[in-house]
Amino acid sequence: MVTAAAVDLSVDLAGARLANPIMTASGCAANGPELHRFIDVAQLGAFVTKSVKANPQSGRGTPRMAETDSGMLNSIGLQGPGINAFIEKDLPWLRSVGARVIVSIAGSTAAEFATVTRSLVAAEAFDCVAAIEVNISCPNVANRGLVFACAPESSRQVISLVRAEAPHSVPLFAKLTPDVTDIVEIADAALDAGAHGLTMINTLLGIGIDTERLRPHLAGVTGGLSGPAIRPVAVRAIWQVHAAMRAGRLPLAPILGVGGVRTGTDALELVAAGASAIQVGTAIFNDPTAPIRVRDQVADLIAGHGFTRFTDVVGIAHERTA
Amino acid sequence: MTGVTERTRTIAAREGAGVIQVQAELVATRPVGAYQHLTFVAPGIADLARPGQFIAVAIGDATSSKLLRRAFSIHQVTPAGTYGDTVEVVVSAAGAGTQWLTAQPAGTSIDLIGPLGKPFPLPTSPVPCVLVGGGYGSAPLFWLAQALRERGCPVEIVLGAATHARLFGAALARTAADGVTITTDDGSAGVKGWVSDVLPEVFERSSAAVVYGCGPMGMLRSISELAAARGIVAQVAVEEAMACGVGVCMTCVMPIADDDGVTSMVRSCLSGPVFRGDRVRWDAWTDGICHVPDDALGSPGWAGSDPLPEGES
Ligand SMILES: Cc1cc2nc3c(=O)[nH]c(=O)nc-3n(C[C@H](O)[C@H](O)[C@H](O)COP(=O)(O)OP(=O)(O)OC[C@H]3O[C@@H](n4cnc5c(N)ncnc54)[C@H](O)[C@@H]3O)c2cc1C
Ligand SMILES: Cc1cc2nc3c(=O)[nH]c(=O)nc-3n(C[C@H](O)[C@H](O)[C@H](O)COP(=O)(O)O)c2cc1C
Ligand code: FES
Numbered sequence: 001m002v003t004a005a006a007v008d009l010s011v012d013l014a015g016a017r018l019a020n021p022i023m024t025a026s027g028c029a030a031n032g033p034e035l036h037r038f039i040d041v042a043q044l045g046a047f048v049t050k051s052v053k054a055n056p057q058s059g060r061g062t063p064r065m066a067e068t069d070s071g072m073l074n075s076i077g078l079q080g081p082g083i084n085a086f087i088e089k090d091l092p093w094l095r096s097v098g099a100r101v102i103v104s105i106a107g108s109t110a111a112e113f114a115t116v117t118r119s120l121v122a123a124e125a126f127d128c129v130a131a132i133e134v135n136i137s138c139p140n141v142a143n144r145g146l147v148f149a150c151a152p153e154s155s156r157q158v159i160s161l162v163r164a165e166a167p168h169s170v171p172l173f174a175k176l177t178p179d180v181t182d183i184v185e186i187a188d189a190a191l192d193a194g195a196h197g198l199t200m201i202n203t204l205l206g207i208g209i210d211t212e213r214l215r216p217h218l219a220g221v222t223g224g225l226s227g228p229a230i231r232p233v234a235v236r237a238i239w240q241v242h243a244a245m246r247a248g249r250l251p252l253a254p255i256l257g258v259g260g261v262r263t264g265t266d267a268l269e270l271v272a273a274g275a276s277a278i279q280v281g282t283a284i285f286n287d288p289t290a291p292i293r294v295r296d297q298v299a300d301l302i303a304g305h306g307f308t309r310f311t312d313v314v315g316i317a318h319e320r321t322a
Numbered sequence: 323m324t325g326v327t328e329r330t331r332t333i334a335a336r337e338g339a340g341v342i343q344v345q346a347e348l349v350a351t352r353p354v355g356a357y358q359h360l361t362f363v364a365p366g367i368a369d370l371a372r373p374g375q376f377i378a379v380a381i382g383d384a385t386s387s388k389l390l391r392r393a394f395s396i397h398q399v400t401p402a403g404t405y406g407d408t409v410e411v412v413v414s415a416a417g418a419g420t421q422w423l424t425a426q427p428a429g430t431s432i433d434l435i436g437p438l439g440k441p442f443p444l445p446t447s448p449v450p451c452v453l454v455g456g457g458y459g460s461a462p463l464f465w466l467a468q469a470l471r472e473r474g475c476p477v478e479i480v481l482g483a484a485t486h487a488r489l490f491g492a493a494l495a496r497t498a499a500d501g502v503t504i505t506t507d508d509g510s511a512g513v514k515g516w517v518s519d520v521l522p523e524v525f526e527r528s529s530a531a532v533v534y535g536c537g538p539m540g541m542l543r544s545i546s547e548l549a550a551a552r553g554i555v556a557q558v559a560v561e562e563a564m565a566c567g568v569g570v571c572m573t574c575v576m577p578i579a580d581d582d583g584v585t586s587m588v589r590s591c592l593s594g595p596v597f598r599g600d601r602v603r604w605d606a607w608t609d610g611i612c613h614v615p616d617d618a619l620g621s622p623g624w625a626g627s628d629p630l631p632e633g634e635s
């Protein structure tokens with residue numbers, strides 16, 4: 001019998017060595033101090049920050065959210081302080097508490113991603129950054145607001161510009177939207193352009209109607225769907241991309257799994273489908289201690305299955321299909 | 323106390339955090355007019371809480387399909403003692419979550435977080451204060467009145483609601499304040515009309531220096547405007563849809579001007595819910611939607627920003 005404490009949870013994600021595979025999901029934990037009131041963010045494998053752009057962003061009007069069955073719609077509009085304030089205030093705070101950080105970056109143009117990366121890598125506190133997550137599932141102004149990750153060319157363009165600005169020692173993860181016909185094609189473009197890994201999935205586009213006012217619930221009309229309701233979509237996306245890697249159609253690369261994880265069992269689904277790490281998002285709104293709880297539950301489950309290392313379970317379901 | 327605390331559990335209580343997450347026990351639930359008055363044994367929250375702060379309640383158990391917490395102003399706290407360590411709230415059953423909550427029997431175990439947000443600031447000298455509550459918005463005011471009177475502030479309370487059943491705490495107000503005025507839209511109790519109809523006279527009569535308000539946004543706006551016109555400081559507890567209540571989701575923002583007059587979209591769960599009335603950009607709301615003012619920091623109209631296309635997150 002393996003005990004949970006004996007399970008080796010450490011992971012090496014394209015060079016980013018983390019004590020455990022559990023992270024916050026971008027935009028679901030702000031930039032640290034708020035969540036640190038409930039859990040020690042240094043205990044996470046990594047803290048993933050809210051996607052940051054070049055300039056301060058007010059985000060959209062309200063209502064910005066609507067609850068849905070086992071999930072929610074949000075339309076925040078990437079509200080944030082801008083990269084300068086981020087590196088002056090947020091990043092040093094995360095470093096001061098000993099957190100490993102994955103910085104999520106965004107832009108309205110491919111060039112903006114490069115600008116943000118340039119400022120980030122020059123930051124004094126950059127040594128706490130374990131990796132950069134490139135949120136290419138955000139709207140591209142140059143292309144009618146279509147998200148970058150909807151097309152291989154725009155995905156490739158952003159990643160190669162970021163690649164040129166980031167030191168090689170810092171892995172890049174491209175964050176993909178599931179709202180595409182063939183996610184493997186986008187994954188291929190991102191990896192080919194220099195991403196070391198992928199984060200899957202971002203929210204799915206949805207609309208909710210307020211049936212009292214008979215109008216869209218969100219001020220911004222459309223919103224991103226998240227929470228346990230989307231978990232099967234995340235598992236499917238991870239499955240498809242990991243399967244393509246196993247088949248040699250894509251280079252082998254770590255996948256950070258995200259989408260609907262609320263418990264260790266949920267996390268294990270994504271891991272068995274091919275995720276090398278897990279991000280917890282919307283579940284934090286329900287329970288701020290969720291990331292640490294999920295970490296402990298995952299360790300228990302892995303021990304229960306008789307494995308001694310977290311990495312033994314990554315993608316295992318592909319070996320057990322009929 | 324031990325008998326009840328065995329049925330409660332601390333989930334998170336980090337040193338210096340000022341807020342805790344507990345598995346609380348609902349020990350009493352009773353209807354009060356159109357509302358339900360709930361009492362929880364929630365160890366540790368009472369000692370930390372101040373009037374104006376709120377709790378965020380999880381709906382259902384850890385498998386519930388409703389993931390988002392519901393925010394309720396703290397009506398009363400009782401620190402540890404014989405009946406100890408309780409937190410009370412007054413809930414209006416509106417949608418699915420509040421309907422569930424108000425239907426739970428005593429003995430139900432409920433996950434709650436508190437105290438959250440910034441409390442009502444108290445004046446440093448014993449100046450006259452007017453407290454205005456709309457509907458269940460009066461819930462935190464009696465506790466506030468007590469704190470103000472302990473500092474020697476004369477207190478007047480004004481309660482307003484659509485109808486008699488939606489007034490909360492008329493009897494409590496009489497013991498908590500030096501003067502009480504009641505209004506209802508339909509005239510079923512007190513003066514027929516809105517609180518804004520009676521406020522000018524109450525302000526005058528009491529020589530109010532500070533007005534505290536809690537209730538619907540429209541009411542808070544008129545309180546703020548009436549106060550501003552008379553040089554009275556307004557402190558209002560706002561209400562915006564919240565997903566987390568703890569500052570991590572950015573859904574609860576509203577446009578607030580700072581000391582230098584710069585407006586930004588501020589989280590009402592973290593920097594609020596109490597704001598100075600003259601700092602809230604009331605002009606941003608139309609028909610339940612709050613637009614980002616053009617001059618707000620980082621808005622699409624703001625210098626140095628880029629246009630915000632349709633999209634997600
Ligand atoms: C600081 C604060 C204090 C409050 N105090 C009280 C109180 O003392 N008594 C009381 O009855 N109500 C209070 N409310 C309002 C209460 O939070 C909402 O009525 C409740 O969340 C609605 O939940 P529901 O399940 O009925 O509706 P649903 O429509 O099912 O709610 C769906 C989601 O929207 C959010 N939401 C919907 N309406 C509101 C709203 N008006 N404010 C905040 N979130 C909303 C919910 O939190 C939930 O996440 C307060 C709100 C805030 C922000
Ligand atoms: C309120 C909210 C804000 C989000 N903000 C971002 C963001 O800034 N950048 C990003 O890459 N993803 C963002 N996301 C998406 C999450 O990181 C995650 O990919 C998605 O919600 C699915 O995971 P979940 O079901 O665990 O929430 C946001 C999600 C929510 C609910
Ligand atoms: S409700 Fe989530 S940040 Fe305020």
